[in-house]
């Protein structure tokens with residue numbers, strides 16, 4: 221989930237991050253273990269959806285399907301697969317790789333790392349299911365439910381703040397780069413030539429795994445070069461990231477990789493540009509965009525990454541302007557930090573804020589999630605909270621109509637001795 225920067229980049233102090241990783245030291249890349257499910261099972265039998273009829277039909281086809289269970293039942297010891305390990309890029313960091321003392325210090329934080337690894341394993345399994353089940357013709361609501369119900373089932377938590385969905389599932393199509401998820405009543409369906417960014421958040425005790433990929437259903441290779449460009453750019457960002465690395469330098473390396481690609485579309489050649497006002501970001505506990513911004517073009521920010529930090533490294537490529545603006549109906553919202561002292565402007569706004577705090581805290585959420593808590597007819601109160609500055613809205617952000625945008629994203633952990641691309645899988 222990217223952060224968009226509307227001000228000139230020079231004025232920007234903190235925000236998003238994006239990275240991609242090129243396995244510099246290919247070690248073990250965890251593969252999702254899916255022995256406890258079959259690929260088109262429905263884990264959401266307990267939740268009525270608009271597709272009830274279709275699902276019944278599917279069930280007849282695959283009688284052997286087993287229900288998804290919690291991720292804990294696959295890892296009863298509570299030890300989850302590690303991500304991909306990479307050594308830090310700067311020479312001054314070479315002592316870190318072998319330091320016993322640093323490894324000891326890292327183990328002190330093991331609970332935190334295990335939470336990330338658990339979320340990452342849920343992420344890999346959910347996206348594995350998404351990649352095998354999502355087909356053109358499905359409604360966006362159906363796709364969102366498939367993903368989110370799987371996350372909730374694997375997390376198996378009795379409260380949304382313990383573990384589960386970390387932010388609204390991004391399902392942005394074509395020139396829409398990010399921050400689209402369907403609201404209730406949305407009739408949009410996925411078409412064969414759509415280019416869909418699937419941005420999934422999974423949190424465990426507030427440790428958020430933020431990772432995204434792009435899906436194409438066109439089998440003529442139409443989108444191959446933009447997909448290759450963005451995947452390579454994200455992997456460059458991941459490879460360059462590390463303790464003491466300047467954020468500006470990561471952006472510079474990402475842009476160089478991304479913009480070495482071009483794409484031919486219906487007889488015309490387009491350069492693939494970085495979307496320069498979208499960024500990767502620090503990830504804090506329960507706070508998806510925390511502190512530092514990881515640019516995808518050089519932006520003059522000489523701030524360095526530091527030991528112990530966690531980042532989402534994400535890049536966006538586009539055949540359009542390489543710049544996004546807000547457009548369309550809003551679905552994404554989050555509490556603004558530091559607004560605890562502002563009084564909600566009405567009784568209904570106060571009650572709604574209570575519901576938001578109790579269910580999401582500072583995690584981002586969308587209208588559908590609010591409705592799951594039992595809220596209805598909340599829009600007036602919600603808009604009051606937005607106008608009062610207590611809640612921030614994050615509308616869809618779009619490049620030029622007719623253009624195509626793609627995204628890849630991983631979450632990385634800056635351990636004292638090495639970095640861990642915790643959400644890495646065998647798919648991307």
Ligand SMILES: [Co+2]
Pocket residue numbers: 221222223430431500501532534629
């Ligand atoms: Co993100």
